[in-house]
Amino acid sequence: MLYLYNKEAGKPQLILSGDDHRYLFKVRRHKAEDVLHLRNLEDGLLYTYLISHIDKRTVMLDLKESQILEIKAKQSLHIGWCIIDPKNIEKVLPSLNEMGVGKITFIYCKRSQKSFKPDFKRLAKILLNSSQQSGRSEMMQLEMADDLHTFLQENPQSKMLNFSESHFAANTAFETIVVGCEGGFSKEEETLFTFKDIIGFDTSLVLKSESAICAVASLKLL
Numbered sequence: 001m002l003y004l005y006n007k008e009a010g011k012p013q014l015i016l017s018g019d020d021h022r023y024l025f026k027v028r029r030h031k032a033e034d035v036l037h038l039r040n041l042e043d044g045l046l047y048t049y050l051i052s053h054i055d056k057r058t059v060m061l062d063l064k065e066s067q068i069l070e071i072k073a074k075q076s077l078h079i080g081w082c083i084i085d086p087k088n089i090e091k092v093l094p095s096l097n098e099m100g101v102g103k104i105t106f107i108y109c110k111r112s113q114k115s116f117k118p119d120f121k122r123l124a125k126i127l128l129n130s131s132q133q134s135g136r137s138e139m140m141q142l143e144m145a146d147d148l149h150t151f152l153q154e155n156p157q158s159k160m161l162n163f164s165e166s167h168f169a170a171n172t173a174f175e176t177i178v179v180g181c182e183g184g185f186s187k188e189e190e191t192l193f194t195f196k197d198i199i200g201f202d203t204s205l206v207l208k209s210e211s212a213i214c215a216v217a218s219l220k221l222l
Contacts, residue, residue: 001028002037002135005128009038009047010066016059024051024059036061041131041139044070071137073100073221075175080151080158082109082181083116084209092210093123094130096140099217103141107151107178110186118144148178148189160185160193161212164200171199172220179213 004024008014016024024030032054038047038061046069049061079096081089083106096104106118120142127140145151152158158176161168162185177199190198201207201215 001132003039003046003132004036005041005132006038007040007042009040010043010045010063012063014038014049014061014063016061017057021057021059025054025056030054030059035064039137041137044068044137046137069137071135073102075100075221077101077217077220078103078105078155078176079213079216080105080107080145080148080155080176080178081213082107082148082179082185082209083112083118084181085113086116086118088208088210089118090123090126092214093126094133095214096217097127097130097136098134099214100136100221101140101217103143105143105145105151105155107145107148109148109181110189111183112181118142148185148192151178152192158193158197160190160198161216162190162198162200164198166196166199167202168199168216168219169202177216177220179209179216181209 004020006014006020030036030051032051034051036049036051038049039045045066047066048064050064051059052062053060077100079101081104108114123142131139155176157174158178159174161177161179207215
């Protein structure tokens with residue numbers, strides 16, 4: 001873990017208890033005079049604290065310094081993701097966060113199962129743990145869209161990832177792309193994009209939605 005999240009980070013003194021105390025005391029085996037890095041994920045600052053006191057229930061920290069240290073992807077990427085099984089979303093979300101995806105908007109596309117409902121509270125916890133591990137200094141944004149038409153009204157410059165002779169590797173000058181669910185896009189959804197706005201991978205293999213989205217993020221951001 002590269003830093004510990006605390007919404008109060010930045011205050012001259014902090015007292016940690018509960019899960020934070022258990023992690024520092026029982027997992028990391030920290031002791032008095034050790035140095036810790038904290039973020040509040042709002043101001044882009046990395047705060048350095050000294051453990052001034054630690055006992056069986058609490059940890060007391062004294063602020064020593066702060067520095068502006070933003071750690072994020074060099075490019076911007078917003079993914080419109082046609083909803084798949086939330087369990088599969090949760091498996092790949094940490095990887096997408098580590099690669100620097102800025103925003104994911106989940107979309108109920110024609111072939112998405114309406115019974116699938118992302119648990120945003122759970123996803124936020126997954127993103128928080130991933131950010132602490134990877135050092136990312138700002139949280140990924142998560143949103144919902146009722147359908148693809150609504151999403152495109154708000155993001156008219158979007159590309160579609162689909163089967164195409166226009167290959168992804170030669171078309172990375174975009175910020176927003178839509179990735180389909182299992183079964184792909186309907187014909188009606190495909191007509192919402194012009195021919196030049198549909199790009200694909202240079203492969204004959206058929207990828208699962210979560211595989212495709214990881215490929216998009218890695219090729220665009222890394």
